[in-house]
Amino acid sequence: MNEFDWAGVGAAIAAFYEAWRVPVRIAGVVAGTLLLRGILLFSIKRVVDRVVSGVKKAQNVEHTVELTASPLMAVRVVQRTRTIGSVLNNLVTWVLVSIAIVLILGELNFSVTALIASAGIVGAALGFGAQNVVKDMLNGLFIVFEDQLGVGDIVELQSTQGPVSGVVESVGVRVTQVRDVNGTLWFVRNGEIITVGNKSQGWARVIIDLPAPYTSDVEEVERVMLDTAQKMSREPAYRRKVLEDPEIWGIESVSAEALVVRLVMKVRSNDQFDLARELRLRLKLALDDLGVALPSLNRVVMDGLTQPSGKGGSRRPAPVPPEDSDL
Numbered sequence: 266m267n268e269f270d271w272a273g274v275g276a277a278i279a280a281f282y283e284a285w286r287v288p289v290r291i292a293g294v295v296a297g298t299l300l301l302r303g304i305l306l307f308s309i310k311r312v313v314d315r316v317v318s319g320v321k322k323a324q325n326v327e328h329t330v331e332l333t334a335s336p337l338m339a340v341r342v343v344q345r346t347r348t349i350g351s352v353l354n355n356l357v358t359w360v361l362v363s364i365a366i367v368l369i370l371g372e373l374n375f376s377v378t379a380l381i382a383s384a385g386i387v388g389a390a391l392g393f394g395a396q397n398v399v400k401d402m403l404n405g406l407f408i409v410f411e412d413q414l415g416v417g418d419i420v421e422l423q424s425t426q427g428p429v430s431g432v433v434e435s436v437g438v439r440v441t442q443v444r445d446v447n448g449t450l451w452f453v454r455n456g457e458i459i460t461v462g463n464k465s466q467g468w469a470r471v472i473i474d475l476p477a478p479y480t481s482d483v484e485e486v487e488r489v490m491l492d493t494a495q496k497m498s499r500e501p502a503y504r505r506k507v508l509e510d511p512e513i514w515g516i517e518s519v520s521a522e523a524l525v526v527r528l529v530m531k532v533r534s535n536d537q538f539d540l541a542r543e544l545r546l547r548l549k550l551a552l553d554d555l556g557v558a559l560p561s562l563n564r565v566v567m568d569g570l571t572q573p574s575g576k577g578g579s580r581r582p583a584p585v586p587p588e589d590s591d592l
Contacts, residue, residue, distance in 0.1 A: 401457075474526070
């Protein structure tokens with residue numbers, strides 16, 4: 266029996282590899298890049314999911330939206346983890362693609378060293394044009410790691426192009442996407458953001474400036490307002506949303522038409538507008554029972570964002586009454 270010609274097979278493989286060396290190695294670089302990217306993205310996703318699942322398990326909830334009734338830090342951990350995960354996904358893709366391009370050019374017999382040196386010269390020449398991109402990326406990283414904002418936050422951004430307010434839908438390395446009350450999606454370059462006003466961090470305060478007729482019994486009006494707010498804060502549906510007992514801060518302003526009494530209540534930031542809307546309704550009914558007729562409303566200022574009564578939907582601005590009325 267003739268022995269198998271292993272030497273011939275090896276020579277054939279060597280000849281095939283030599284003939285197709287460059288395409289095979291380029292294909293290997295592409296396949297390795299895609300495989301490594303998939304592994305890294307899967308790892309990032311798993312870490313993010315484990316952090317989110319851990320928070321949900323610790324708070325004994327099934328869905329992220331239910332965390333609004335849990336401690337505020339739990340909500341921020343979930344939002345920040347998801348935001349950082351999104352940024353890391355973008356960074357992984359950019360870094361791996363850049364490395365793959367360099368390796369492929371090396372396989373095509375380009376002088377990578379000379380290419381990098383030339384790129385440095387060209388980069389210096391284009392530095393003035395690209396400095397905004399670098400600024401956007403650096404500022405985006407600081408925004409994320411300093412937890413200035415996160416996906417789902419209600420924010421007011423002041424940029425070099427003007428103010429933008431709405432709900433944050435995406436935080437990228439270069440651009441932050443904010444959807445306003447009209448449904449318009451704004452793409453704000455991170456490098457242009459000057460100040461960030463975040464309405465979803467920590468706590469918020471419901472402020473009710475209620476005008477009472479000048480001739481009314483101020484002490485009785487204050488008592489009814491405080492009793493109404495305290496009764497509402499003790500109800501099971503609102504107990505975990507109210508952080509401190511409501512307070513009457515007294516008369517905010519005096520005019521010939523009305524005395525403006527201020528009521529405040531410290532609440533969880535995500536529940537501010539729903540609680541304010543419910544409290545206004547209850548105060549109106551309580552003052553009706555007391556026989557107090559409020560002065561007419563002369564103007565309405567649209568300020569802030571709110572969320573519809575249902576669990577879904579986008580946040581919408583709620584009308585904030587003038588200084589002489591909050592009902």
